[in-house]
Amino acid sequence: YYSTEVAVIRCICTGEKPRRLRYHALSWKYWDFMEECWSAATQHRPSTDKVAQVISDEFDSLSSSANNF
Numbered sequence: 001y002y003s004t005e006v007a008v009i010r011c012i013c014t015g016e017k018p019r020r021l022r023y024h025a026l027s028w029k030y031w032d033f034m035e036e037c038w039s040a041a042t043q044h045r046p047s048t049d050k051v052a053q054v055i056s057d058e059f060d061s062l063s064s065s066a067n068n069f
Contacts, residue, residue, distance in 0.1 A: 017038055
């Protein structure tokens, strides 16, 4: 378990990735996307446009959910 963002960044930079089993609360949707971003092969990483779209879609989804309460 990595307790700080710095620890996660350091591990990813050295090729070590966090293990899914340690982050139960995180949905598979988010985990899969983060793994895609962490890919060692740059051609397998999402484009900045895709990252922006995923984040925008998530904000829209959260806003829509909040408005339903």
